[in-house]
Amino acid sequence: MTDDASTQWVGTAGPRFAQRPAHRRWLLGQAMGLLDFFQHGSFNPAGGFFPLDDRGIPFPAAGDGGVVRQIHDTTRTVHCFAIAHLLGLPGADRMIDHGMEFLWRRHRDGAHGGYFWGVDDGTATDPKKQAYGHAFVLLAASSAKVVGHPDADRLLADVTEILRTRFWDAAAGATTEEYAADWSPLGDYRGQNSNMHLTEALMAAYEATGEKSYLEMAESIAALIIGRHAREQGWRVAEHFTGDWQVDRDYEGDPTFRPAGTTPGHALEWSRLLVQLWELGDRKHDWLIDAAKRLFLKTVEIGWAPDTGGFYYTLDWQDRPARSDRFWWPCAEGICAGAVLGAVDPDPRYEEWYRRIWGFAMNHLIDHRNGGWFPELDSALKPVNRVFQGKPDLYHALQACLIPLLPPDGSITRGLLGGLPATDA
Numbered sequence: 001m002t003d004d005a006s007t008q009w010v011g012t013a014g015p016r017f018a019q020r021p022a023h024r025r026w027l028l029g030q031a032m033g034l035l036d037f038f039q040h041g042s043f044n045p046a047g048g049f050f051p052l053d054d055r056g057i058p059f060p061a062a063g064d065g066g067v068v069r070q071i072h073d074t075t076r077t078v079h080c081f082a083i084a085h086l087l088g089l090p091g092a093d094r095m096i097d098h099g100m101e102f103l104w105r106r107h108r109d110g111a112h113g114g115y116f117w118g119v120d121d122g123t124a125t126d127p128k129k130q131a132y133g134h135a136f137v138l139l140a141a142s143s144a145k146v147v148g149h150p151d152a153d154r155l156l157a158d159v160t161e162i163l164r165t166r167f168w169d170a171a172a173g174a175t176t177e178e179y180a181a182d183w184s185p186l187g188d189y190r191g192q193n194s195n196m197h198l199t200e201a202l203m204a205a206y207e208a209t210g211e212k213s214y215l216e217m218a219e220s221i222a223a224l225i226i227g228r229h230a231r232e233q234g235w236r237v238a239e240h241f242t243g244d245w246q247v248d249r250d251y252e253g254d255p256t257f258r259p260a261g262t263t264p265g266h267a268l269e270w271s272r273l274l275v276q277l278w279e280l281g282d283r284k285h286d287w288l289i290d291a292a293k294r295l296f297l298k299t300v301e302i303g304w305a306p307d308t309g310g311f312y313y314t315l316d317w318q319d320r321p322a323r324s325d326r327f328w329w330p331c332a333e334g335i336c337a338g339a340v341l342g343a344v345d346p347d348p349r350y351e352e353w354y355r356r357i358w359g360f361a362m363n364h365l366i367d368h369r370n371g372g373w374f375p376e377l378d379s380a381l382k383p384v385n386r387v388f389q390g391k392p393d394l395y396h397a398l399q400a401c402l403i404p405l406l407p408p409d410g411s412i413t414r415g416l417l418g419g420l421p422a423t424d425a
Contacts, residue, residue: 008309012348017355018404021423028424030366031401035084037371038394039091042077044069046121048078048102049290053390055370068125070118071107074099075136076395077113080302080361082143086416100144100151103137112182114162127181130193131167132257136173138201142208146413156205160380172245173220175380192229195221198265199273200411204281207414215280222277226270226291235291235298236317237267250316255387259313261322264303265330268311271296271337272403275344279409293345296337300353303330307415308381309360310363325386326377328365329393332400333355339404354404373397 017023041056042049048069050058078099084092107115117133118126137159145152166183167175178186178295199218206214229238229247239262239267240251252260274292278285302319303311310326311334338354341347364371364381372391374383399412404423407413 008356010359012351012355016342016351017344017358024405024424027401027405028420029399031087032089033371034086034373034394034398034401035080035089037391038077038080039089039095043095043098047098047106048074048119050101051390052372054367056372056391059390065397068118069106070126071101071103071115071133072136074103074107075133075140076393078103078140079136080205080394080398082140082147082149083347083402083412085147085414086413087420092224096144096147096149099140100149100155103140104151104155104203107137108158109181113158113161113266114166114179114183115180118197124181128178128186129166129183130178131163131175132191134163134167135194135198135201138163139200139204142204143217143245143413146417156209156309160205167365168217171381173217174224174245175221188348189251190241190243190245191258192225192237192239192241193266195225196270196273199277203273203276204411204413207411208281215277217339217350218277219281219285222270222274222288224296226274228274230267230270230291230295235294236262237270237295237300238317239263239266254325255313259314259323261316263314264299265313265327265333266336267295267299267303268330268333272301272333272340275337275340276410279344280363280413290340291304293347296341296353297349300334305379308376308379309356309363310381324379325384326364326381328361328373328388329396331361331365332373332396335361335400336403340408343408365393 025213037056041052041058044050053059078096079093081095085096106119108115113136114129115133116124116126117128117130141152141156141159145156166179169176174200177189177191177194180186199221202214204217210347230236238247240248240253241259242248274288278288291377302315305312311330312321313323313325313327314320334357338350338357342350342354364377367374375388375392376384376386378384402412407421408411
C-alpha cells in the first residue's frame with residue numbers, strides 16, 4: 001500500500017479538523033502564505049497582473065505588446081485580494097484598485113459592450129466574449145462591493161446588464177456560451193463550466209446586493225445542470241451540450257476549460273456550491289443538499305486514484321481515467337466540499353475525505369520550497385507543465401484554506417465581514 005492510496009487509514013476520532021484551533025491557525029497561515037506569494041510578483045505596473053513562474057517571478061513579456069492578460073486572471077485576483085482586504089492584509093487595496101481599473105479600461109469593450117477574454121497593453125488579443133469570463137467579472141464586482149470599492153456598483157450594473165441581455169437564455173434557465181466582439185454567435189455550444197462559475201458569482205451578487213433575482217438565476221442553473229442532467233447521468237456532471245441542451249458525449253474541446261469526458265473536480269465544485277445554494281435558500285430546496293452529497297460520494301468513488309491518491313483530471317463515460325494527471329484544483333474543491341458537507345452532516349465520510357485530500361495536498365501539491373501549489377502532477381506524482389505553466393492560480397488554493405474556517409451558508413467575503421474568531425488569530 002502506498003502512502004496516498006485511497007484505502008490508507010485516516011483517523012476521524014475527535015472533533016472535526018476545522019473545529020480545532022491548531023488546524024484553523026494552520027489554514028490561515030497557508031492562506032497568508034499564498035497571498036504573500038502572489039501579491040508582489042503578480043502586480044504589473046502597466047496594468048493587470050503578471051502570470052508567475054514556479055518561483056513566483058513574472059514570466060517574460062509576450063511580444064512587443066506586453067504580457068497577454070486573460071480576464072479570468074484579472075477578475076480572480078480582484079476577488080482574492082478583496083478576501084485579503086477582509087483578512088487585514090496591508091497592500092490588498094492597491095491590488096483591488098489596480099484590477100478594477102484594468103477591467104474597466106482594458107477588458108471592457110467600450111464600443112460594443114461586454115468584456116474581452118484576452119488583452120495586452122494596447123489591443124484585444126482575444127476579443128471573444130465568453131460567459132465564463134463574464135461570470136468572473138460578476139464575482140469580482142460583487143467581492144469589490146463587499147469591501148466598499150467605489151467602482152464596484154458601476155461594474156456590477158454593467159456586467160449584470162450584459163449577462164441578462166446578451167448571455168441569459170430564459171427558456172433554458174442558463175447561459176449561452178460565447179460571441180465575437182460584435183456579439184455575433186460563435187456556434188451553438190453550451191457548457192456547464194461557465195454556468196457553474198456563474199452560479200458561484202450569482203450567489204455572491206445576491207449576498208452583496210440582496211437582489212433576489214440573482215439567487216433565482218443560480219437556482220435555475222443548478223436545476224438544469226445538476227437536478228436534471230447530473231441526476232440522469234448517475235451523478236456524473238456532463239460538461240458539454242448541444243444548442244438545445246442535450247448532452248454531447250463526443251465533444252472534444254481544449255484541455256484547460258473544455259476537456260472531453262467528465263471532470264471529477266467540477267462535480268466536487270458543484271457539491272460545495274449546492275450546499276451554499278441550499279443554505280442561501282433557507283434550506284427550502286432539499287434536493288440541493290441531497291444532490292451535493294450524492295455528487296461528492298460518487299466522485300470520490302470514481303475519481304480518486306486508488307494507487308497513488310489525487311483526483312484524475314478527467315474520466316471517460318465508463319469512469320476510466322482519460323487524463324490521468326492530477327491537477328491542484330480538484331483537490332482544492334474536494335477540500336471545500338468535504339468541509340461544507342461535514343459542517344452540515346455528521347456522516348464521518350466527509351471528514352475522512354477532508355483529511356485525506358489535505359494530506360495529499362500537503363505531501364504533493366504544496367510547493368514547500370518556493371511557495372504556491374504545483375498545478376499538475378503526472379501519474380508518478382512528479383510536477384509537470386503540460387496544460388499549465390508556473391503557478392497559474394491563487395483562487396482555488398486560497399479558497400481551500402479559508403472555506404473550512406467559515407460557516408457553510410455563504411461566500412468567503414460574506415463570512416469574513418464579521419472577522420474570524422479570536423482563536424484563529
